[in-house]
Structure formats: structure tokens, C-alpha cells
Amino acid sequence: MNEEITTTAGAVVVEIDGSADGLRVVDYATMLAMRDGRDLVLVRPYRTFGTYTPGARFHPPCQRDEAGRDLREAVAHVRRQVGPRLPVGAVAREGFRIDVLSQFGRRAEVVVVPRQRVRGQQRLVAAQTDIALAARCACPVVVVPRTWKPCSGDRTVVVGVDGSALSWEAVGHAFATASRTGGDLLAVHAAGDDHPGSGDLERVVAETLAGWQEVFPDVRVIRRPTTEPVLVALARGSEHAALLVLGVHLDRNRTIGDPVTRQALAAATCPVALVRHQVTIQGDRRLRGHDGEPVVTRS
Secondary structure, eight states: OOEESSTTTTOOOEOSOSSSHHHHHHHHHHHHHHHHOOEEEEEEESSSSSSOOOOTTTSSOOOHHHHHHHHHHHHHHHHHHHHHHHHHEEEESSSSSSHHHHHHTTSSEEEEEOOOOOOHHHHHHHEEEHHHHHHHHHEEEEOOOOOOOSSSSSOOOEEOOSSSSOOOOOOHHHHHHHHHHHHHEEEEEEEEETTTTTTHHHHHHHHHHHHHHHHTTTTTTEEEESSSEEEEHHHHHHHOOOOEEEEEBOOOOOSSOOOHHHHHHHHOOSSSSEEEEOOOHHHHHHHHOOOOOOEEEOO
């Protein structure tokens, strides 16, 4: 790993955590890179000092030497899986996890991270951490279960549609993914006579889907109106889906809103793409942070 890449624009970036089951998440990222003709960049955040920060219990600090060892093992794993035909870069970067990954997430095609090993209420806390990362990235963040395995079966992409502008980018990403993979798009939204303004909601949802259907006419859309909580419907839809797509947005106080996204992420059993709703130019600059571009070594 001694050749430098001057940019990571358009790459599939995947977080390396040094665990054996984390290599399945690397396999997922490798699949995306191979499918879309993208470079693969392996990123290992590390911290010299173990000062507590939010999310530290999910991501204990590691030293630079350990980070380098984890990267070498991950690169070797990728080479065993796909050989030399995929460009693979690797970088160990000192800093807090969310800062390091969001820096790469400004120019990457997608950032792939492993689901954390937590249960119960802690899954909501872990989900909030991943949502915070997605809110700082300009690209989607995909959270992958550590049990993920490649499957040629169901290629359905599930997306929640609420009829507002907040879901526009998420719906677009779901359409694009379904188009690339040849899968169906399952659009889940609240409906029914007991839903306030159900007639207007139906119209807006139909217009949203029709707008993206014009861009991706090859995608078959399955609409699932539901009078049950959308969270329940999304969790059920994820049981046999290839991907669940959820929107991420900030509220007026610049904090991450929408508890439905957090709960749906915690409950999902398939990979989940978190797609940020684009804010104003000024707000976007605040989210993206500093302008430093990572330098990556190529294997």
C-alpha cells in the first residue's frame, strides 16, 4: 500500500473496524464497487488517546499500528475475493470516527459502515450515531448487518414515502438502486380514511413517484398504502428486501429529527441506506466541515 490516490471522488468508502464479521460488510462494499465500476477505499479511523466521546462504547479507540494491521488484513481479504481487477485504496486516519468518515463522505459515492453490536435500547443510540454521520455526509450512508451474505434472490428496494420534500432524495436513491439491480421498488406510505388529509397525501405521493418514474421508466413500482404505523410496515418490508432506504433531515434547531428513521434503522434486518435531505447552501457548508481531502494509499 504505497501508491497514493489524490482523490476519493466517486469511490465506495467502507469503514474497517478490525473484526472478523466486519469483513462481511467489506464484502458488501466490494459488491457495490464491482457492480458500479467504482474504486473501493477502506478507511480505519483510530485514536491515540481513549478520551470518551458519544458512541465510544461502540467504537473503542485503537492505535495506529493496530489500524494499519486491520487495513492490511482487509485488503488481503478483498484480493482473495475478487483478485486484482478492483482498484483498492486504504487509509488509517487519526480522529473521531464520525469526523473521519464524514470527511470521506463529502466526495464519495457511498459510505458503508457495519451495524454496531448492541441490543435493546442501545440499538436506538447506535442508530442515532449512524444517522448523525449521514447528516454530515453529502452521499448516502449504508448501514450493513454483520450477518449479511450475498444473495441472488429478492432484489426489492423498500423506501418510505411521506409525501414531503424530505423524502425526495431518498425516493430518488431507491429508484436509482432498483434500476441498477433490476429489482422492484416497494413504496410504503400511510394512507386510508383515518389518516388526516389522506386524499392530499395520496396525490402528493403519486406525484413524487411519477416524477422519479419518468427518470427511471424501467423500474416496477409497488405501492403499499398502510393504515398501520409506517415503522411497522418498513420493518416488515425489510425482512425480505435487498435494501431499505430512509431519509435523513435536520430540524429548524439544527438537530437531527424524525424518530421514525431512527427506529426503522434499529429494527431493520437488511442493509439500510440513509440519504440526507439537501439543505440550504449555507447549512450544507456547515455540515460538510473542513475542506481537507483525504490522501489514500493504493494496494
